[in-house]
Amino acid sequence: MxxxxxxxxxxxxxxxxxxxxxxxxxxxxxxxxxxxxxxxxxxxxxxxxxxxxxxxxxxxxxxxxxxxxxxxxxxxxxxxxxxxxxxxxxxxxxxxxxxxDIHPTLGNNVKLAELLDIKIKGEVVKPYVLWGELRQPLDAYSLKQKISMILGREPLHCFAANAPALIKCLAWCSGRGQMFIDAAATFGVDAFISGEVSEQTIHSTREQRLHFFAAGHHATERAGVKALGEWLAKQYNLNVRFVDIENPV
Incomplete structure (x- = not known):
């Protein structure tokens, strides 16, 4: 090729x-x-x-x-x-x-949903922020453990005092998606997942009946480029190898 x-x-x-x-x-x-x-x-x-x-x-x-x-x-x-x-x-x-990030089959957001067993329902902010439902509702601790196990990194978890006891409906945006937290809260989800976190993200979480998980910019964006490589290998018979250079952020 x-x-x-x-x-x-x-x-x-x-x-x-x-x-x-x-x-x-x-x-x-x-x-x-x-x-x-x-x-x-x-x-x-x-x-x-x-x-x-x-x-x-x-x-x-x-x-x-x-x-x-x-x-x-x-x-x-x-x-x-x-x-x-x-x-x-x-x-x-x-x-x-x-x-x-936004591709409907290979994108980071779609792949993150697959990894976390979230059924995609639609978009909160087109085309950057998706929303959906966990196939099995979880409490915050269990979801945090699941994210840790799947992505190999313990997420930062912040929550409002009146946040739901069980999480079913979520919105998410991989990478530097924390800027969309207010849109997610207004939409009415139980939790929002992004890669990164900013100072103001914590206040938005605490004041809007929400759970927030910062799962890592790197960790939430491995799957897209890995899937693209697999597509190239399949379509064009290329020798493709994914190399994960560890990054805790």
Whole structure:
């Protein structure tokens, strides 16, 4: 498979052109033309790129790539080292951000629902925030334990004094989705799950009869890029391996 073909096929699959994003999706750093061996990961950090170079990998596919809006444009320090290892080893870097969060079958939000056994019912904030119901209602402690077991990271749990004793209806947004907590509370769910937490998130939780779980930005966004890699392997007979660079946040 050629690098331009991989970019075009995934752009079509994820409908990248229809997303207004803070990062350019697709082929961000061009490497060798022919691709047979691929590594997928959450973020294009140095350790992931080193693994690609060490194993003579043709392409790296990530959720968090480079060249964000307001990012410093200078190629020095950490950015220099990252680009250097890609260029010296002729490795392609592909990144898909928002299109991979919201995709209806491969997206981080859909995959998070599958992992936590949530039946999707609809959207709270289209297309970023989904809502649904646990197939088996749980108390907050049990849901916290389930999230810990499935994602491999203990979530931060905050709750209102009058929050429901049993959690059935939830809304969620992977990654930096805590900004949507007020919309979720107004919608009327029992709990809201995101990757990150902000100072004001705690007050919103306590004052709006809600449970809140911050399950980790990295942990809530592993599944999308992993699923994309599995799709590439199946569709194009590529050698694809997901590499999880541990991140507690």
């Amino acid at each position: 050629y690098n331009s073909e991989l970019e075009n096929q995934v752009n079509q699959l994820l409908k990248s052109s229809s997303c207004s994003d803070s990062m350019q999706n697709g082929l961000q750093v061009e490497g060798r033309r022919k691709i047979e061996k691929v590594i997928t990961g959450v973020t294009a950090c140095y350790d992931l790129l080193y693994e690609a170079a060490y194993t003579n990998t043709d392409a790296v596919v990530v959720h968090h790539g480079y060249f964000w809006e307001k990012e410093c444009p200078f190629i020095k320090g950490m950015k220099k080292q990252r680009l250097k290892i890609l260029l010296e080893n002729d490795i392609n870097l592909f990144a898909w951000h928002l299109p991979l």
